[in-house]
Amino acid sequence: MIQRRKTRQVKVGNVLIGGDAPIAVQSMTSGYTHDIDGCVREINKLAAAGADIVRVAVPEKKDTLALKEILKQVSVPIVADVHFHFQRALEAVEAGVHKIRLNPGNINDRKQVESVIDACKERKLPIRVGVNEGSIVERKDKQRRMKELGAVFSDNRHGHLLAIMITKLEEYLDIFYERDFYDIVISAKSIDPLLVIDAYTEISKRFDHPLHLGVTHAGPKETGTIRSVVPLGTLLANGIGDTLRISYANDPIYEVQDGLELLYVLGLRTRKGAELIACPTCGRIQVDLFTLVQQVNRKLKEEITLPIKVAVMGCVVNGPGECEGADVAIFAGDKRGIIYVQGEKVANVPEEQILEALLAECKKFQTKVLAGQAKLGEKLVDIIPPDPIGELGSGYAKIQAAKETGGSTVTLPVVQA
Numbered sequence: 001m002i003q004r005r006k007t008r009q010v011k012v013g014n015v016l017i018g019g020d021a022p023i024a025v026q027s028m029t030s031g032y033t034h035d036i037d038g039c040v041r042e043i044n045k046l047a048a049a050g051a052d053i054v055r056v057a058v059p060e061k062k063d064t065l066a067l068k069e070i071l072k073q074v075s076v077p078i079v080a081d082v083h084f085h086f087q088r089a090l091e092a093v094e095a096g097v098h099k100i101r102l103n104p105g106n107i108n109d110r111k112q113v114e115s116v117i118d119a120c121k122e123r124k125l126p127i128r129v130g131v132n133e134g135s136i137v138e139r140k141d142k143q144r145r146m147k148e149l150g151a152v153f154s155d156n157r158h159g160h161l162l163a164i165m166i167t168k169l170e171e172y173l174d175i176f177y178e179r180d181f182y183d184i185v186i187s188a189k190s191i192d193p194l195l196v197i198d199a200y201t202e203i204s205k206r207f208d209h210p211l212h213l214g215v216t217h218a219g220p221k222e223t224g225t226i227r228s229v230v231p232l233g234t235l236l237a238n239g240i241g242d243t244l245r246i247s248y249a250n251d252p253i254y255e256v257q258d259g260l261e262l263l264y265v266l267g268l269r270t271r272k273g274a275e276l277i278a279c280p281t282c283g284r285i286q287v288d289l290f291t292l293v294q295q296v297n298r299k300l301k302e303e304i305t306l307p308i309k310v311a312v313m314g315c316v317v318n319g320p321g322e323c324e325g326a327d328v329a330i331f332a333g334d335k336r337g338i339i340y341v342q343g344e345k346v347a348n349v350p351e352e353q354i355l356e357a358l359l360a361e362c363k364k365f366q367t368k369v370l371a372g373q374a375k376l377g378e379k380l381v382d383i384i385p386p387d388p389i390g391e392l393g394s395g396y397a398k399i400q401a402a403k404e405t406g407g408s409t410v411t412l413p414v415v416q417a
Protein backbone atom coordinates (compact mmCIF):
# COMPACT_ATOMS: atom_id res chain seq x y z
CA MET A 1 0.00 0.00 0.00
CA ILE A 2 1.28 3.45 -0.93
CA GLN A 3 2.08 5.72 2.01
CA ARG A 4 0.93 9.20 1.04
CA ARG A 5 2.88 12.29 2.02
CA LYS A 6 1.15 14.32 4.73
CA THR A 7 -0.35 17.56 3.41
CA ARG A 8 -2.70 20.24 4.68
CA GLN A 9 -6.28 19.83 3.57
CA VAL A 10 -8.27 22.36 1.55
CA LYS A 11 -11.93 22.35 0.65
CA VAL A 12 -13.08 22.90 -2.91
CA GLY A 13 -16.87 23.03 -2.74
CA ASN A 14 -17.83 19.61 -1.41
CA VAL A 15 -14.51 17.99 -2.34
CA LEU A 16 -11.51 17.79 -0.01
CA ILE A 17 -7.98 17.90 -1.38
CA GLY A 18 -4.96 16.82 0.63
CA GLY A 19 -4.65 15.19 4.03
CA ASP A 20 -6.31 11.80 3.99
CA ALA A 21 -8.85 12.73 1.29
CA PRO A 22 -8.99 10.48 -1.78
CA ILE A 23 -6.91 11.85 -4.65
CA ALA A 24 -9.29 13.99 -6.69
CA VAL A 25 -9.47 13.74 -10.48
CA GLN A 26 -9.86 17.00 -12.36
CA SER A 27 -10.44 17.99 -15.93
CA MET A 28 -11.06 21.17 -17.84
CA THR A 29 -13.72 22.15 -20.33
CA SER A 30 -12.53 22.67 -23.89
CA GLY A 31 -15.31 25.00 -25.10
CA TYR A 32 -16.05 28.66 -24.35
CA THR A 33 -17.27 29.37 -20.83
CA HIS A 34 -19.57 32.14 -22.08
CA ASP A 35 -21.43 29.49 -24.12
CA ILE A 36 -23.47 28.64 -21.04
CA ASP A 37 -25.38 25.65 -22.43
CA GLY A 38 -22.31 24.11 -24.04
CA CYS A 39 -20.22 24.67 -20.92
CA VAL A 40 -22.85 23.14 -18.63
CA ARG A 41 -23.19 20.16 -20.97
CA GLU A 42 -19.45 19.61 -20.93
CA ILE A 43 -19.13 19.97 -17.15
CA ASN A 44 -21.97 17.54 -16.51
CA LYS A 45 -20.52 15.04 -18.99
CA LEU A 46 -17.14 15.19 -17.21
CA ALA A 47 -18.81 14.84 -13.82
CA ALA A 48 -20.79 11.81 -15.04
CA ALA A 49 -17.51 10.25 -16.22
CA GLY A 50 -16.12 10.64 -12.69
CA ALA A 51 -14.45 14.08 -12.58
CA ASP A 52 -14.43 15.34 -8.99
CA ILE A 53 -13.64 18.94 -9.96
CA VAL A 54 -13.89 20.79 -13.29
CA ARG A 55 -11.90 23.87 -14.31
CA VAL A 56 -13.08 26.48 -16.77
CA ALA A 57 -11.13 29.22 -18.52
CA VAL A 58 -12.29 32.81 -17.93
CA PRO A 59 -10.25 34.97 -20.31
CA GLU A 60 -12.98 37.58 -20.78
CA LYS A 61 -15.58 39.32 -18.66
CA LYS A 62 -18.35 37.58 -20.60
CA ASP A 63 -16.91 34.30 -19.26
CA THR A 64 -17.07 35.32 -15.60
CA LEU A 65 -20.53 36.79 -16.22
CA ALA A 66 -21.67 33.33 -17.37
CA LEU A 67 -20.40 31.61 -14.22
CA LYS A 68 -23.40 32.38 -12.00
CA GLU A 69 -25.81 30.61 -14.34
CA ILE A 70 -23.38 27.75 -14.99
CA LEU A 71 -22.97 27.16 -11.25
CA LYS A 72 -26.75 26.82 -10.86
CA GLN A 73 -26.81 23.98 -13.37
CA VAL A 74 -23.89 21.83 -12.22
CA SER A 75 -23.14 19.97 -9.00
CA VAL A 76 -19.40 19.40 -9.32
CA PRO A 77 -17.06 22.07 -7.85
CA ILE A 78 -15.83 24.61 -10.40
CA VAL A 79 -12.38 26.20 -10.59
CA ALA A 80 -11.83 29.46 -12.48
CA ASP A 81 -8.59 29.39 -14.46
CA VAL A 82 -7.24 32.95 -14.43
CA HIS A 83 -4.37 34.35 -16.47
CA PHE A 84 -3.22 37.94 -17.02
CA HIS A 85 -6.31 39.70 -15.60
CA PHE A 86 -6.69 39.61 -11.83
CA GLN A 87 -10.15 41.16 -12.20
CA ARG A 88 -11.34 37.86 -13.71
CA ALA A 89 -10.41 36.19 -10.42
CA LEU A 90 -12.38 38.75 -8.40
CA GLU A 91 -15.38 38.39 -10.72
CA ALA A 92 -15.20 34.59 -10.51
CA VAL A 93 -15.09 34.72 -6.70
CA GLU A 94 -18.10 37.03 -6.75
CA ALA A 95 -19.94 34.60 -9.05
CA GLY A 96 -19.43 31.81 -6.50
CA VAL A 97 -16.75 29.51 -7.95
CA HIS A 98 -15.10 27.07 -5.57
CA LYS A 99 -11.43 27.69 -6.30
CA ILE A 100 -9.20 30.06 -8.23
CA ARG A 101 -6.11 29.11 -10.20
CA LEU A 102 -3.46 31.84 -10.47
CA ASN A 103 -0.30 31.88 -12.55
CA PRO A 104 2.62 33.75 -10.92
CA GLY A 105 4.07 34.11 -14.40
CA ASN A 106 1.36 36.51 -15.53
CA ILE A 107 -0.37 37.83 -12.40
CA ASN A 108 2.46 39.09 -10.25
CA ASP A 109 1.62 42.64 -9.26
CA ARG A 110 1.63 42.47 -5.46
CA LYS A 111 -1.46 44.63 -4.98
CA GLN A 112 -3.41 42.61 -7.52
CA VAL A 113 -2.38 39.29 -5.96
CA GLU A 114 -3.29 40.62 -2.52
CA SER A 115 -6.75 41.64 -3.67
CA VAL A 116 -7.40 38.10 -4.98
CA ILE A 117 -6.07 36.54 -1.77
CA ASP A 118 -8.32 38.79 0.34
CA ALA A 119 -11.40 38.00 -1.75
CA CYS A 120 -10.73 34.26 -1.49
CA LYS A 121 -10.00 34.47 2.22
CA GLU A 122 -13.30 36.20 2.87
CA ARG A 123 -15.16 33.38 1.10
CA LYS A 124 -12.88 30.59 2.37
CA LEU A 125 -11.87 29.64 -1.16
CA PRO A 126 -8.56 27.93 -1.93
CA ILE A 127 -6.17 29.18 -4.58
CA ARG A 128 -4.01 26.99 -6.79
CA VAL A 129 -0.67 28.52 -7.58
CA GLY A 130 0.50 27.00 -10.84
CA VAL A 131 4.20 27.52 -11.53
CA ASN A 132 4.11 25.78 -14.88
CA GLU A 133 7.44 25.76 -16.66
CA GLY A 134 6.11 27.34 -19.84
CA SER A 135 4.63 30.42 -18.22
CA ILE A 136 6.81 30.88 -15.17
CA VAL A 137 10.16 31.29 -16.81
CA GLU A 138 10.70 34.86 -17.91
CA ARG A 139 11.49 34.59 -21.55
CA LYS A 140 13.40 37.89 -21.59
CA ASP A 141 16.05 37.07 -19.03
CA LYS A 142 15.71 33.29 -19.05
CA GLN A 143 19.38 32.66 -19.85
CA ARG A 144 20.70 34.94 -17.11
CA ARG A 145 18.26 33.59 -14.52
CA MET A 146 19.09 30.02 -15.46
CA LYS A 147 22.80 30.67 -14.99
CA GLU A 148 22.37 32.44 -11.67
CA LEU A 149 19.98 29.98 -10.13
CA GLY A 150 21.28 26.77 -11.63
CA ALA A 151 23.88 26.44 -8.93
CA VAL A 152 21.16 25.80 -6.36
CA PHE A 153 20.36 22.44 -7.95
CA SER A 154 23.64 21.87 -9.72
CA ASP A 155 23.46 18.12 -9.17
CA ASN A 156 20.04 17.88 -10.79
CA ARG A 157 19.52 17.27 -14.51
CA HIS A 158 17.04 20.19 -14.59
CA GLY A 159 18.86 22.36 -12.06
CA HIS A 160 18.28 25.74 -13.68
CA LEU A 161 14.63 25.34 -14.41
CA LEU A 162 13.94 23.75 -11.06
CA ALA A 163 15.63 26.62 -9.29
CA ILE A 164 13.55 29.17 -11.17
CA MET A 165 10.30 27.33 -10.51
CA ILE A 166 10.97 26.93 -6.79
CA THR A 167 12.31 30.46 -6.32
CA LYS A 168 9.24 31.89 -8.05
CA LEU A 169 6.99 29.73 -5.94
CA GLU A 170 8.66 30.78 -2.69
CA GLU A 171 8.49 34.48 -3.62
CA TYR A 172 4.85 34.20 -4.61
CA LEU A 173 3.76 32.20 -1.58
CA ASP A 174 5.36 34.74 0.74
CA ILE A 175 2.60 37.15 -0.32
CA PHE A 176 0.03 34.56 0.75
CA TYR A 177 1.72 33.81 4.07
CA GLU A 178 2.03 37.50 4.89
CA ARG A 179 -1.74 37.69 4.61
CA ASP A 180 -2.14 34.57 6.73
CA PHE A 181 -3.56 32.60 3.80
CA TYR A 182 -2.78 28.88 3.69
CA ASP A 183 -5.60 27.35 1.62
CA ILE A 184 -3.13 26.78 -1.18
CA VAL A 185 -2.70 24.04 -3.75
CA ILE A 186 0.53 23.95 -5.76
CA SER A 187 1.20 22.73 -9.27
CA ALA A 188 4.48 22.69 -11.19
CA LYS A 189 3.74 21.28 -14.60
CA SER A 190 6.08 20.88 -17.52
CA ILE A 191 5.99 19.12 -20.85
CA ASP A 192 9.09 17.19 -19.78
CA PRO A 193 8.10 14.13 -17.71
CA LEU A 194 11.44 14.00 -15.89
CA LEU A 195 11.21 17.67 -14.91
CA VAL A 196 7.70 17.00 -13.63
CA ILE A 197 9.03 14.25 -11.37
CA ASP A 198 11.92 16.40 -10.13
CA ALA A 199 9.85 19.56 -9.62
CA TYR A 200 7.09 17.91 -7.60
CA THR A 201 9.60 15.87 -5.61
CA GLU A 202 11.54 19.00 -4.64
CA ILE A 203 8.38 20.98 -3.90
CA SER A 204 7.01 18.18 -1.74
CA LYS A 205 10.14 18.45 0.45
CA ARG A 206 9.69 22.21 0.91
CA PHE A 207 5.93 22.75 1.29
CA ASP A 208 3.10 20.87 2.96
CA HIS A 209 0.41 22.28 0.69
CA PRO A 210 -1.48 19.71 -1.38
CA LEU A 211 -0.06 19.13 -4.84
CA HIS A 212 -1.99 19.17 -8.11
CA LEU A 213 -0.13 16.85 -10.50
CA GLY A 214 -0.05 17.26 -14.23
CA VAL A 215 1.97 17.33 -17.41
CA THR A 216 1.23 20.40 -19.42
CA HIS A 217 0.58 20.16 -23.16
CA ALA A 218 1.00 16.40 -23.16
CA GLY A 219 -0.17 16.25 -26.76
CA PRO A 220 -2.51 13.79 -28.47
CA LYS A 221 -3.82 10.93 -26.40
CA GLU A 222 -1.82 8.36 -28.39
CA THR A 223 1.47 9.69 -27.01
CA GLY A 224 0.17 11.88 -24.21
CA THR A 225 -0.90 8.88 -22.17
CA ILE A 226 2.66 7.63 -21.71
CA ARG A 227 4.01 11.17 -21.28
CA SER A 228 1.51 11.77 -18.47
CA VAL A 229 1.25 8.41 -16.78
CA VAL A 230 5.01 7.86 -16.38
CA PRO A 231 5.66 10.95 -14.22
CA LEU A 232 2.29 10.99 -12.48
CA GLY A 233 2.47 7.27 -11.73
CA THR A 234 6.03 7.64 -10.42
CA LEU A 235 5.06 10.52 -8.12
CA LEU A 236 1.89 8.84 -6.90
CA ALA A 237 3.75 5.58 -6.22
CA ASN A 238 6.12 7.66 -4.07
CA GLY A 239 3.18 9.09 -2.13
CA ILE A 240 3.30 12.50 -3.82
CA GLY A 241 0.14 14.11 -5.21
CA ASP A 242 -3.29 15.02 -3.84
CA THR A 243 -5.19 15.80 -7.02
CA LEU A 244 -4.37 15.40 -10.71
CA ARG A 245 -5.30 16.35 -14.19
CA ILE A 246 -4.17 14.42 -17.21
CA SER A 247 -4.35 16.73 -20.22
CA TYR A 248 -4.77 15.62 -23.81
CA ALA A 249 -5.39 17.38 -27.10
CA ASN A 250 -8.62 15.39 -27.29
CA ASP A 251 -12.04 15.07 -25.70
CA PRO A 252 -11.40 15.74 -21.97
CA ILE A 253 -13.52 12.73 -21.09
CA TYR A 254 -10.35 10.65 -21.73
CA GLU A 255 -8.51 12.73 -19.15
CA VAL A 256 -11.02 11.70 -16.51
CA GLN A 257 -11.09 8.05 -17.57
CA ASP A 258 -7.30 7.73 -17.60
CA GLY A 259 -6.84 9.73 -14.39
CA LEU A 260 -9.23 7.43 -12.57
CA GLU A 261 -7.68 4.30 -14.06
CA LEU A 262 -4.23 5.43 -12.92
CA LEU A 263 -5.52 5.82 -9.37
CA TYR A 264 -7.34 2.48 -9.52
CA VAL A 265 -4.32 0.47 -10.65
CA LEU A 266 -2.20 2.06 -7.92
CA GLY A 267 -4.82 1.22 -5.32
CA LEU A 268 -5.30 4.91 -4.50
CA ARG A 269 -9.02 4.96 -5.28
CA THR A 270 -11.71 2.32 -5.01
CA ARG A 271 -12.76 1.24 -8.46
CA LYS A 272 -16.30 1.93 -9.60
CA GLY A 273 -17.56 -0.77 -11.94
CA ALA A 274 -15.91 -3.94 -13.16
CA GLU A 275 -12.19 -4.38 -13.76
CA LEU A 276 -11.46 -6.21 -16.99
CA ILE A 277 -8.23 -8.04 -17.58
CA ALA A 278 -7.57 -9.81 -20.86
CA CYS A 279 -4.74 -11.65 -22.54
CA PRO A 280 -3.01 -10.04 -25.53
CA THR A 281 -3.60 -13.23 -27.57
CA CYS A 282 -0.93 -15.20 -29.37
CA GLY A 283 -0.59 -18.03 -31.84
CA ARG A 284 -2.59 -20.32 -29.57
CA ILE A 285 -5.78 -18.30 -29.89
CA GLN A 286 -8.79 -20.04 -31.41
CA VAL A 287 -11.58 -17.51 -30.93
CA ASP A 288 -11.96 -13.85 -31.99
CA LEU A 289 -10.74 -12.54 -28.63
CA PHE A 290 -10.18 -8.90 -29.63
CA THR A 291 -13.83 -8.49 -30.63
CA LEU A 292 -14.96 -10.39 -27.55
CA VAL A 293 -12.91 -8.16 -25.21
CA GLN A 294 -14.39 -5.00 -26.75
CA GLN A 295 -17.91 -6.37 -26.38
CA VAL A 296 -17.33 -7.53 -22.80
CA ASN A 297 -15.79 -4.17 -21.90
CA ARG A 298 -18.81 -2.29 -23.23
CA LYS A 299 -21.35 -4.57 -21.56
CA LEU A 300 -19.57 -4.51 -18.21
CA LYS A 301 -19.65 -0.71 -18.23
CA GLU A 302 -23.38 -0.78 -18.94
CA GLU A 303 -24.44 -3.52 -16.55
CA ILE A 304 -21.97 -3.98 -13.69
CA THR A 305 -21.61 -1.46 -10.91
CA LEU A 306 -19.48 -3.42 -8.43
CA PRO A 307 -15.68 -3.71 -8.84
CA ILE A 308 -15.91 -7.33 -9.98
CA LYS A 309 -12.65 -8.54 -11.50
CA VAL A 310 -13.36 -10.22 -14.84
CA ALA A 311 -10.75 -12.05 -16.90
CA VAL A 312 -11.04 -12.90 -20.59
CA MET A 313 -8.26 -15.30 -21.53
CA GLY A 314 -7.49 -16.77 -24.92
CA CYS A 315 -6.66 -20.26 -23.76
CA VAL A 316 -6.19 -22.47 -20.76
CA VAL A 317 -2.44 -22.78 -21.18
CA ASN A 318 -1.27 -19.67 -19.38
CA GLY A 319 -4.67 -18.17 -18.69
CA PRO A 320 -5.37 -19.66 -15.28
CA GLY A 321 -2.15 -18.36 -13.76
CA GLU A 322 -2.39 -14.98 -15.44
CA CYS A 323 -5.90 -14.22 -14.25
CA GLU A 324 -5.43 -15.44 -10.71
CA GLY A 325 -7.60 -13.35 -8.44
CA ALA A 326 -10.40 -12.75 -10.95
CA ASP A 327 -13.93 -13.24 -9.65
CA VAL A 328 -15.28 -14.29 -13.03
CA ALA A 329 -13.13 -15.70 -15.82
CA ILE A 330 -13.53 -17.18 -19.23
CA PHE A 331 -10.90 -19.34 -20.91
CA ALA A 332 -11.37 -19.76 -24.63
CA GLY A 333 -10.48 -22.87 -26.55
CA ASP A 334 -11.36 -24.29 -29.91
CA LYS A 335 -14.36 -22.06 -30.67
CA ARG A 336 -15.62 -22.53 -27.11
CA GLY A 337 -15.23 -20.95 -23.72
CA ILE A 338 -15.25 -22.30 -20.18
CA ILE A 339 -16.52 -19.88 -17.55
CA TYR A 340 -15.47 -19.90 -13.93
CA VAL A 341 -16.91 -17.97 -11.00
CA GLN A 342 -14.51 -17.76 -8.05
CA GLY A 343 -12.84 -21.01 -8.97
CA GLU A 344 -15.94 -22.98 -9.79
CA LYS A 345 -16.64 -24.03 -13.37
CA VAL A 346 -20.14 -22.87 -14.24
CA ALA A 347 -20.42 -23.15 -18.04
CA ASN A 348 -18.86 -24.47 -21.22
CA VAL A 349 -20.40 -22.68 -24.22
CA PRO A 350 -19.75 -22.24 -27.97
CA GLU A 351 -17.97 -19.06 -29.06
CA GLU A 352 -21.12 -17.26 -30.18
CA GLN A 353 -22.64 -17.64 -26.70
CA ILE A 354 -19.58 -16.56 -24.68
CA LEU A 355 -20.53 -12.89 -24.34
CA GLU A 356 -24.08 -13.56 -23.23
CA ALA A 357 -23.09 -16.38 -20.85
CA LEU A 358 -20.20 -14.41 -19.33
CA LEU A 359 -22.37 -11.36 -18.74
CA ALA A 360 -25.13 -13.51 -17.21
CA GLU A 361 -22.59 -14.97 -14.76
CA CYS A 362 -21.25 -11.51 -13.90
CA LYS A 363 -24.76 -10.24 -13.19
CA LYS A 364 -25.61 -13.34 -11.16
CA PHE A 365 -22.41 -12.90 -9.14
CA GLN A 366 -23.14 -9.19 -8.63
CA THR A 367 -26.63 -10.04 -7.30
CA LYS A 368 -25.11 -12.56 -4.88
CA VAL A 369 -22.56 -10.02 -3.64
CA LEU A 370 -25.26 -7.39 -3.15
CA ALA A 371 -27.35 -9.95 -1.23
CA GLY A 372 -24.37 -10.75 1.00
CA GLN A 373 -24.11 -14.32 -0.34
CA ALA A 374 -20.65 -13.80 -1.91
CA LYS A 375 -17.70 -11.51 -1.43
CA LEU A 376 -15.55 -9.81 -4.05
CA GLY A 377 -12.10 -11.33 -4.33
CA GLU A 378 -12.91 -13.89 -1.66
CA LYS A 379 -11.88 -16.96 -3.59
CA LEU A 380 -9.06 -16.80 -6.08
CA VAL A 381 -9.49 -18.20 -9.53
CA ASP A 382 -6.95 -20.85 -8.84
CA ILE A 383 -7.82 -23.11 -11.70
CA ILE A 384 -6.12 -26.19 -12.84
CA PRO A 385 -7.86 -26.76 -16.16
CA PRO A 386 -9.99 -29.87 -15.84
CA ASP A 387 -9.06 -31.34 -19.21
CA PRO A 388 -7.78 -28.67 -21.56
CA ILE A 389 -7.32 -31.02 -24.48
CA GLY A 390 -10.53 -32.96 -24.23
CA GLU A 391 -12.87 -30.23 -23.10
CA LEU A 392 -11.72 -27.27 -25.14
CA GLY A 393 -9.37 -28.58 -27.78
CA SER A 394 -7.45 -25.48 -26.88
CA GLY A 395 -4.02 -24.18 -27.79
CA TYR A 396 -2.69 -26.86 -25.47
CA ALA A 397 -2.78 -29.27 -28.39
CA LYS A 398 -0.61 -26.93 -30.49
CA ILE A 399 1.92 -26.66 -27.72
CA GLN A 400 1.89 -30.37 -27.12
CA ALA A 401 2.56 -30.97 -30.82
CA ALA A 402 5.33 -28.36 -30.85
CA LYS A 403 6.88 -29.92 -27.78
CA GLU A 404 6.90 -33.35 -29.33
CA THR A 405 8.84 -31.97 -32.28
CA GLY A 406 11.17 -30.02 -29.99
CA GLY A 407 9.66 -26.63 -30.93
CA SER A 408 8.49 -25.33 -27.56
CA THR A 409 9.85 -24.84 -24.11
CA VAL A 410 6.55 -23.75 -22.58
CA THR A 411 5.76 -25.34 -19.23
CA LEU A 412 2.43 -27.04 -19.48
CA PRO A 413 -0.21 -26.68 -16.78
CA VAL A 414 -0.95 -29.57 -14.48
CA VAL A 415 -3.92 -31.49 -15.81
CA GLN A 416 -6.32 -33.07 -13.39
CA ALA A 417 -7.01 -36.74 -13.79
Ligand code: SF4
Pocket residue numbers: 279280281282283284285313314315316317318319395
Ligand atom coordinates in the same frame (compact mmCIF):
# COMPACT_ATOMS: atom_id res chain seq x y z
S1 SF4 B 1 -1.08 -18.26 -24.08
FE1 SF4 B 1 -3.33 -18.24 -24.13
S2 SF4 B 1 -3.84 -16.77 -22.52
FE2 SF4 B 1 -1.70 -16.38 -23.03
S3 SF4 B 1 -1.69 -14.84 -24.67
FE3 SF4 B 1 -1.72 -16.82 -25.71
S4 SF4 B 1 -3.91 -17.20 -26.04
FE4 SF4 B 1 -3.79 -15.63 -24.48
